[in-house]
Amino acid sequence: MTERPRLAVVGAGPAGLAAALAAAARGVQVTLVDAADQAGGQFYRQPAAALGARRPQALHHQWRTWERLRDGLDRHRTAGRITQLTDHHVWCVARDSASGAFAVHALLGPAQEDGVTVRADAVLLATGAYERVLPFPGWTLPGVVTAGGAQAMLKGGLVLPGRRVVVAGTGPLLLPVAAGLAAAGAWVAALVESAGPGALLHRAPALAAQPGKLAEGAGYAARLLRHGVRTLARHTVVAAHGTDRLEAVTVAALDRDGRPRPGSARRIPCDTLAVGHGMLPHTDLAETLGCTLSGTAVRVDAEQRTDVPGVWAAGEATGVGGAALALAEGHIAGRSAAARLRGTAPDPGGWGAARTRTRLRAFATALDAVYAPPAGWADRVPDETVVCRCEEVTAGEVRGAVDSLGAGDLRTVKLLTRAGMGWCQGRMCAPAVAGLAGCPLTAGRRPFARPVPLGVLAALPETE
Amino acid sequence: MNPRELTRARPGPARTVTFDGRPLEALPGQTVAAALWAAGVTAWRSTRDAGRPRGVFCGIGVCFDCLVTVNGRPNQRACLVPVRPGDDIRTQEGTGRDDD
Ligand SMILES: Cc1cc2nc3c(=O)[nH]c(=O)nc-3n(C[C@H](O)[C@H](O)[C@H](O)COP(=O)(O)OP(=O)(O)OC[C@H]3O[C@@H](n4cnc5c(N)ncnc54)[C@H](O)[C@@H]3O)c2cc1C
Numbered sequence: 001m002t003e004r005p006r007l008a009v010v011g012a013g014p015a016g017l018a019a020a021l022a023a024a025a026r027g028v029q030v031t032l033v034d035a036a037d038q039a040g041g042q043f044y045r046q047p048a049a050a051l052g053a054r055r056p057q058a059l060h061h062q063w064r065t066w067e068r069l070r071d072g073l074d075r076h077r078t079a080g081r082i083t084q085l086t087d088h089h090v091w092c093v094a095r096d097s098a099s100g101a102f103a104v105h106a107l108l109g110p111a112q113e114d115g116v117t118v119r120a121d122a123v124l125l126a127t128g129a130y131e132r133v134l135p136f137p138g139w140t141l142p143g144v145v146t147a148g149g150a151q152a153m154l155k156g157g158l159v160l161p162g163r164r165v166v167v168a169g170t171g172p173l174l175l176p177v178a179a180g181l182a183a184a185g186a187w188v189a190a191l192v193e194s195a196g197p198g199a200l201l202h203r204a205p206a207l208a209a210q211p212g213k214l215a216e217g218a219g220y221a222a223r224l225l226r227h228g229v230r231t232l233a234r235h236t237v238v239a240a241h242g243t244d245r246l247e248a249v250t251v252a253a254l255d256r257d258g259r260p261r262p263g264s265a266r267r268i269p270c271d272t273l274a275v276g277h278g279m280l281p282h283t284d285l286a287e288t289l290g291c292t293l294s295g296t297a298v299r300v301d302a303e304q305r306t307d308v309p310g311v312w313a314a315g316e317a318t319g320v321g322g323a324a325l326a327l328a329e330g331h332i333a334g335r336s337a338a339a340r341l342r343g344t345a346p347d348p349g350g351w352g353a354a355r356t357r358t359r360l361r362a363f364a365t366a367l368d369a370v371y372a373p374p375a376g377w378a379d380r381v382p383d384e385t386v387v388c389r390c391e392e393v394t395a396g397e398v399r400g401a402v403d404s405l406g407a408g409d410l411r412t413v414k415l416l417t418r419a420g421m422g423w424c425q426g427r428m429c430a431p432a433v434a435g436l437a438g439c440p441l442t443a444g445r446r447p448f449a450r451p452v453p454l455g456v457l458a459a460l461p462e463t464e
Numbered sequence: 465m466n467p468r469e470l471t472r473a474r475p476g477p478a479r480t481v482t483f484d485g486r487p488l489e490a491l492p493g494q495t496v497a498a499a500l501w502a503a504g505v506t507a508w509r510s511t512r513d514a515g516r517p518r519g520v521f522c523g524i525g526v527c528f529d530c531l532v533t534v535n536g537r538p539n540q541r542a543c544l545v546p547v548r549p550g551d552d553i554r555t556q557e558g559t560g561r562d563d564d
Pocket residue numbers: 010011012013014015016033034035036040041042043044088089090091126127128129130131147148149151152173176177282285314315316317322323326449522523524
């Protein structure tokens with residue numbers, strides 16, 4: 001038997017799992033690498049095994065699909081076609097330009113002090129996305145968390161951030177988060193969505209083509225009603241209050257132009273605010289490899305190939321559109337990689353997954369337009385509000401760099417103010433800084449996807 | 465209702481850890497952040513400049529707001545690090561290092 005070509009898949013969420021299964025079933029030796037201690041990614045995040053959850057599906061949707069992915073993974077692992085590496089934080093993927101071979105460099109375990117390198121003939125990046133939160137007064141108070149973060153802590157650790165929760169911001173993620181928190185026993189005082197119900201209607205043709213997705217949304221809405229959660233559409237959180245932790249939020253209605261209506265402000269007491277304004281793709285590994293981005297996402301062709309030979313990408317790293325789209329893209333990427341690695345040309349046009357992908361991408365584009373942050377949000381961030389959480393840089397300091405020092409891009413603002421220079425490397429503040437500076441949100445161009453201990457870097461030449 | 469009832473969880477026996485010297489019960493499998501949340505603690509870091517309290521923000525290891533000192537090691541992400549029996553968890557002041 002000839003040796004099976006080796007594919008390293010980074011990310012074991014819906015996209016990475018679908019890709020790994022498709023490739024492993026077609027003659028490829030797959031190494032599935034993920035930072036988490038279990039497969040599943042964000043959508044199918046599992047409770048830690050030691051918590052002994054006998055009904056984890058109570059916190060999940062599309063559980064059947066998960067069972068299919070999990071069982072497939074188990075089968076291929078047993079057969080030796082997939083090697084699963086958990087607790088591996090990939091900080092860099094390098095391509096040897098002479099041989100075209102790849103080295104996937106990872107840090108081990110939560111401590112991330114020791115390194116390991118995985119070799120492969122091709123790589124598939126399925127690194128997903130993280131949440132965007134735009135700043136407002138009080139957003140750094142303990143008790144204010146991202147909507148997805150509240151969901152992740154609930155699904156993974158079976159804990160709630162507090163008792164009385166407001167879920168706010170914009171986007172399709174808010175519904176499942178509010179429903180999940182309510183089902184798990186939190187009192188969800190309000191779901192505050194800045195998009196208006198009318199905005200959905202404007203996009204009716206694109207949305208109507210997706211009866212299943214609309215039904216999903218309606219299902220969440222019905223569940224929220226059952227838990228007595230009131231939805232405040234076309235409303236926004238204008239401030240979070242408290243001294244050392246969150247005590248209340250002020251919400252206000254938005255007018256047609258996205259401005260808070262005078263006199264509409266009201267205070268809602270709460271100990272938790274779960275807030276989010278959409279998602280941003282994780283593109284660091286692709287950027288270091290030299291893959292071209294399109295906007296903030298990795299650019300791929302019909303086969304989910306990036307423009308760097310041997311590098312595929314799938315799921316939310318290539319554009320945000322939910323778990324079903326991630327699955328379709330992952331499947332296509334896995335099949336394409338398998339065909340290409342064996343020297344044949346695939347024809348994704350004939351695959352069902354390609355039609356699903358087309359449909360779901362159109363749906364995602366329509367949703368994107370509906371769930372845009374309210375116009376002029378950046379102008380309403382007060383000068384004294386911290387924008388860069390790591391370096392504690394305020395909106396006023398960013399405006400100063402732009403107005404008096406002429407900074408016109410993220411890099412210059414960073415050099416002048418330190419916004420984006422801290423631990424998170426600008427992942428959290430870049431959208432806000434771009435909004436305040438009136439410049440496009442460009443990719444971070446971070447040297448590594450994770451902070452790397454010097455010892456690991458120093459040891460590299462020996463392992464290469 | 466609580467999340468453990470909802471998922472019919474039967475965790476192993478709780479282990480004792482300390483937070484700033486105060487004993488807390490933590491469940492096996494939980495991260496340090498989950499254990500602190502379960503004990504009603506939401507802040508375990510104070511920022512370098514303004515000394516403001518912080519805890520979990522992103523919940524998935526991206527924002528580094530949840531940095532904490534565990535067993536004398538600063539800058540551990542509480543949302544990633546699993547809690548171990550006897551852990552000495554301490555509020556991290558600034559960079560968590562003496563040279564700050
Ligand atoms: C915190 C959070 C919670 C969410 N919760 C929900 C929800 O409840 N319902 C819903 O409909 N949608 C949710 N989403 C949206 C979710 O992003 C998609 O629905 C879906 O999970 C996307 O699938 P994916 O495979 O593209 O990426 P993901 O599921 O995000 O999987 C990416 C995987 O890559 C791994 N990874 C990333 N970078 C690295 C690296 N450098 N090294 C090693 N591993 C890496 C991650 O650990 C992760 O497991 C959530 C998103 C976030 C950020």
